[in-house]
Amino acid sequence: MKYNKVTPEIVEELRRIVGDRNVIYDDSEALEAYSHDEVAEKEYAHMPDVVVKPTSTEQISEIMKLANRYMIPVTPRGAGSGLSGGAVPACGGMVLSVEKMNRILEIDTKNLMAVVEPGVVTNEINNAIKDYGLFYAGYPMSVETCYIGGNVAENAGGGKAIKYGVTSRYIMGLEIVTPEGDIINLGGKRVKDVTGYDLLHLMVGSEGTLGIFTKIIVKLQPMPVAKADLLVLFNSVKEAIDIVPIIMTNGKIIPTSIEFMDELSFKTSCEYLNEHLPYQNAKAMLLIELDGDSMDIIESQYETIGELCMKNSAIEVYVADNATTIERVWRIRRNIAEAWKLVSPHQSLEDVVVPVSEIPAFMEKLEQLQKKYNVSIPCYGHAGDGNLHATAVKNPDWTLEEWYDTLHKLLPEMYEIVGKLGGTISGEHGIGHKRKDYMYLVLGDKEIELMKKIKKAFDPNMILNPGKLFNVE
Amino acid sequence: MKYNKVTPEIVEELRRIVGDRNVIYDDSEALEAYSHDEVAEKEYAHMPDVVVKPTSTEQISEIMKLANRYMIPVTPRGAGSGLSGGAVPACGGMVLSVEKMNRILEIDTKNLMAVVEPGVVTNEINNAIKDYGLFYAGYPMSVETCYIGGNVAENAGGGKAIKYGVTSRYIMGLEIVTPEGDIINLGGKRVKDVTGYDLLHLMVGSEGTLGIFTKIIVKLQPMPVAKADLLVLFNSVKEAIDIVPIIMTNGKIIPTSIEFMDELSFKTSCEYLNEHLPYQNAKAMLLIELDGDSMDIIESQYETIGELCMKNSAIEVYVADNATTIERVWRIRRNIAEAWKLVSPHQSLEDVVVPVSEIPAFMEKLEQLQKKYNVSIPCYGHAGDGNLHATAVKNPDWTLEEWYDTLHKLLPEMYEIVGKLGGTISGEHGIGHKRKDYMYLVLGDKEIELMKKIKKAFDPNMILNPGKLFNVE
Numbered sequence: 001m002k003y004n005k006v007t008p009e010i011v012e013e014l015r016r017i018v019g020d021r022n023v024i025y026d027d028s029e030a031l032e033a034y035s036h037d038e039v040a041e042k043e044y045a046h047m048p049d050v051v052v053k054p055t056s057t058e059q060i061s062e063i064m065k066l067a068n069r070y071m072i073p074v075t076p077r078g079a080g081s082g083l084s085g086g087a088v089p090a091c092g093g094m095v096l097s098v099e100k101m102n103r104i105l106e107i108d109t110k111n112l113m114a115v116v117e118p119g120v121v122t123n124e125i126n127n128a129i130k131d132y133g134l135f136y137a138g139y140p141m142s143v144e145t146c147y148i149g150g151n152v153a154e155n156a157g158g159g160k161a162i163k164y165g166v167t168s169r170y171i172m173g174l175e176i177v178t179p180e181g182d183i184i185n186l187g188g189k190r191v192k193d194v195t196g197y198d199l200l201h202l203m204v205g206s207e208g209t210l211g212i213f214t215k216i217i218v219k220l221q222p223m224p225v226a227k228a229d230l231l232v233l234f235n236s237v238k239e240a241i242d243i244v245p246i247i248m249t250n251g252k253i254i255p256t257s258i259e260f261m262d263e264l265s266f267k268t269s270c271e272y273l274n275e276h277l278p279y280q281n282a283k284a285m286l287l288i289e290l291d292g293d294s295m296d297i298i299e300s301q302y303e304t305i306g307e308l309c310m311k312n313s314a315i316e317v318y319v320a321d322n323a324t325t326i327e328r329v330w331r332i333r334r335n336i337a338e339a340w341k342l343v344s345p346h347q348s349l350e351d352v353v354v355p356v357s358e359i360p361a362f363m364e365k366l367e368q369l370q371k372k373y374n375v376s377i378p379c380y381g382h383a384g385d386g387n388l389h390a391t392a393v394k395n396p397d398w399t400l401e402e403w404y405d406t407l408h409k410l411l412p413e414m415y416e417i418v419g420k421l422g423g424t425i426s427g428e429h430g431i432g433h434k435r436k437d438y439m440y441l442v443l444g445d446k447e448i449e450l451m452k453k454i455k456k457a458f459d460p461n462m463i464l465n466p467g468k469l470f471n472v473e
Numbered sequence: 474m475k476y477n478k479v480t481p482e483i484v485e486e487l488r489r490i491v492g493d494r495n496v497i498y499d500d501s502e503a504l505e506a507y508s509h510d511e512v513a514e515k516e517y518a519h520m521p522d523v524v525v526k527p528t529s530t531e532q533i534s535e536i537m538k539l540a541n542r543y544m545i546p547v548t549p550r551g552a553g554s555g556l557s558g559g560a561v562p563a564c565g566g567m568v569l570s571v572e573k574m575n576r577i578l579e580i581d582t583k584n585l586m587a588v589v590e591p592g593v594v595t596n597e598i599n600n601a602i603k604d605y606g607l608f609y610a611g612y613p614m615s616v617e618t619c620y621i622g623g624n625v626a627e628n629a630g631g632g633k634a635i636k637y638g639v640t641s642r643y644i645m646g647l648e649i650v651t652p653e654g655d656i657i658n659l660g661g662k663r664v665k666d667v668t669g670y671d672l673l674h675l676m677v678g679s680e681g682t683l684g685i686f687t688k689i690i691v692k693l694q695p696m697p698v699a700k701a702d703l704l705v706l707f708n709s710v711k712e713a714i715d716i717v718p719i720i721m722t723n724g725k726i727i728p729t730s731i732e733f734m735d736e737l738s739f740k741t742s743c744e745y746l747n748e749h750l751p752y753q754n755a756k757a758m759l760l761i762e763l764d765g766d767s768m769d770i771i772e773s774q775y776e777t778i779g780e781l782c783m784k785n786s787a788i789e790v791y792v793a794d795n796a797t798t799i800e801r802v803w804r805i806r807r808n809i810a811e812a813w814k815l816v817s818p819h820q821s822l823e824d825v826v827v828p829v830s831e832i833p834a835f836m837e838k839l840e841q842l843q844k845k846y847n848v849s850i851p852c853y854g855h856a857g858d859g860n861l862h863a864t865a866v867k868n869p870d871w872t873l874e875e876w877y878d879t880l881h882k883l884l885p886e887m888y889e890i891v892g893k894l895g896g897t898i899s900g901e902h903g904i905g906h907k908r909k910d911y912m913y914l915v916l917g918d919k920e921i922e923l924m925k926k927i928k929k930a931f932d933p934n935m936i937l938n939p940g941k942l943f944n945v946e
Contacts, residue, residue, distance in 0.1 A: 191635070
């Protein structure tokens with residue numbers, strides 16, 4: 001597949017479509033901001049030739065038609081907060097930023113849905129609907145910076161998936177510009193729809209390779225009014241994980257979150273925060289969040305869970321039932337990555353998945369990996385859905401070369417481990433640029449071949465976000 | 474596309490693969506049972522040449538390879554309880570029945586999942602897991618007869634979608650034989666997975682046209698322990714529907730079901746059942762079900778809903794909070810179809826969808842349709858998700874010819890109405906054989922073209938369930 005360079009003539013045509021002020025060209029400082037996402041390592045970055053910031057569906061349609069005519073790669077971009085290089089123009093060409101399409105178009109309280117543009121910051125949806133007593137439940141951890149368009153592209157997960165599911169559950173309709181520039185509509189304001197293949201949810205998680213979302217209909221629901229958190233300390237990873245199904249079966253409770261932190265994670269974070277919880281003897285922590293319609297229910301639930309935890313060998317249970325204490329326990333979880341950045345800014349944040357019951361087995365293998373490669377891999381994440389942020393951190397004694405060399409051996413080995421445990425290499429960050437060479441570790445040739453055929457069916461010239469999921473052939 | 478007839482030589486090969494007793498051939502009485510599903514009208518029936526009943530994934534793989542070699546159409550079949558002709562061998566050839574693949578292979582209480590074969594009756598899953606305090610929430614109204622394989626193929630809905638969603642939410646993994654006979658695995662025991670395109674959920678609702686499911690991993694959850702129903706009478710459809718979002722926003726309650734019945738539906742059913750509720754003045758009924766973890770919560774919820782209904786012009790609210798009274802109110806809803814069969818067995822059961830807020834507008838249009846065609850169209854269904862079983866019933870005075878003639882004009886007109894209201898022609902029964910000529914009324918050419926490309930990508934010889942969704946070209 002051969003792409004063409006962006007010429008000054010093509011830039012002129014782009015300026016005609018979106019207006020002068022919405023094109024960045026020949027300005028390497030301004031272009032650089034569009035060359036990477038939040039992946040720490042710069043080896044995954046790539047400079048675009050040009051950045052366009054369309055303001056309408058019709059402009060995007062024109063841009064895609066032009067790109068097909070000249071065979072220019074187009075990489076759609078949301079907030080750039082992704083963690084797999086999905087918004088990086090891996091083959092150069094054009095970055096299509098949706099940052100100017102950031103309007104909340106409709107809040108429909110009769111059908112409990114909102115219609116938004118892709119460049120809306122996800123949390124803005126919640127700000128706009130909270131006065132109606134509603135909330136959008138599909139939000140990821142980066143809710144205050146990410147765009148809803150990126151959430152749809154990556155099928156973003158987050159800490160609340162155990163109760164609320166992930167983004168796909170809340171996407172009811174999409175207006176899309178196809179790679180060839182056609183404008184299509186999938187789904188709508190309807191809760192059920194089995195009219196033909198479910199293209200709508202095929203688009204969710206397609207990482208900007210099958211189409212560009214221009215309008216998004218999301219489902220809203222009543223906002224829970226009460227909330228509490230439990231911080232539970234355990235002597236071992238196994239004891240911590242064993243409690244997860246017990247809460248749901250014996251306790252008959254589906255918590256909002258069950259977050260897991262291993263010793264490396266919480267100790268580093270607590271030290272960083274100067275937090276004086278008596279955590280010294282613990283080998284694992286769970287942070288369990290509950291939400292619901294009344295504080296009475298929540299109280300009865302956290303009592304049940306507390307008892308179950310103590311009966312099943314927890315060291316200690318702390319309850320946080322007001323804003324101050326809730327913030328105190330969550331900041332331990334939220335500051336793990338920051339705390340480890342002091343050790344080294346060179347890190348590889350993973351989001352592997354295993355069946356919940358296999359978390360202890362995975363943690364054992366992870367310990368072996370750490371010893372084998374002489375590297376720290378703090379591990380934390382969403383225990384309730386087996387989605388773990390194992391994060392290899394550069395050994396401060398190493399040169400960068402030694403680090404990359406190690407990482408390129410360590411990552412496939414970690415991916416192979418999750419594959420053998422019945423898991424997969426990405427639960428919420430996506431394959432993108434970073435993990436495309438490793439899909440074969442968890443998917444068969446036939447599955448990958450079917451995915452490639454689907455890509456080709458949507459994008460015959462292979463110009464939309466090339467170099468993601470698959471290599472350019 | 475030209476298919477070949479099933480010859481005695483091919484039948485011999487099939488006997489070799491699945492064994493003599495698992496092939497039906499040259500026995501029109503036995504074959505007839507496989508020529509139709511639950512669609513009332515026999516115009517959608519078609520006789521198969523041969524029926525095979527494989528007992529393993531490997532046998533299905535061999536059968537598909539053989540069918541590709543000889544260009545024989547293969548129609549997969551579950552319980553035959555479908556309502557769109559999906560399991561009917563529209564192009565003749567082979568019916569592949571999964572009735573002998575009916576084992577529950579695993580109940581995994583650690584990961585809250587079960588692994589089942591496609592021929593398991595859906596309710597059998599619930600029977601097998603209830604002692605663990607678990608339930609499978611994806612079940613449709615026909616739960617006691619349908620197979621889980623058919624549920625996945627049709628993405629079955631049902632009355633509980635408003636709270637629990639539809640089948641797709643609960644499908645975590647599939648083993649599939651592709652139309653070319655390859656065995657592939659999608660998903661697994663993992664709650665999150667963004668490794669490549671979501672082929673898993675593309676298969677859900679693909680109506681047996683993209684692959685044959687041979688193992689299904691379903692998600693389980695804690696069984697609610699308390700339940701109650703409200704039967705609420707209203708003076709108008711509009712007043713009944715207006716209450717739906719009010720329950721969720723003002724009441725902050727997501728009921729398990731909000732079932733709607735129009736006057737034609739509940740009066741005929743009540744008369745049939747000799748039910749003496751004082752329903753005479755009502756123009757619409759809602760049947761609202763609640764479930765949860767304690768009767769205290771349920772009581773407080775039904776009191777809230779009862780008050781909201783009375784404040785918003787309900788005529789009367791009846792509470793059913795024990796098995797006997799719950800059965801009494803639900804049998805009104807369940808017997809509508811039976812009651813109308815006494816008027817005429819010739820009916821067209823539809824499952825159109827509109828945005829919830831558009832139900833009153835749809836009901837007005839439906840009244841106009843009834844007058845225009847001089848036909849009764851009782852309408853009931855799942856108000857909480859706008860999924861309505863508008864059921865045209867043959868006028869007893871008409872000849873069958875007059876009936877079919879009317880139906881072929883009336884249906885597209887009804888479908889056009891839902892399309893204009895932002896709805897679609899099927900919410901849970903599927904397109905199948907019955908509605909394939911009408912998809913264009915709610916989908917654009919480009920959307921249908923993309924679906925055809927996907928079909929071709931999976932099934933290059935177009936031998937798996939041909940004549941469904943699209944016409945054979």
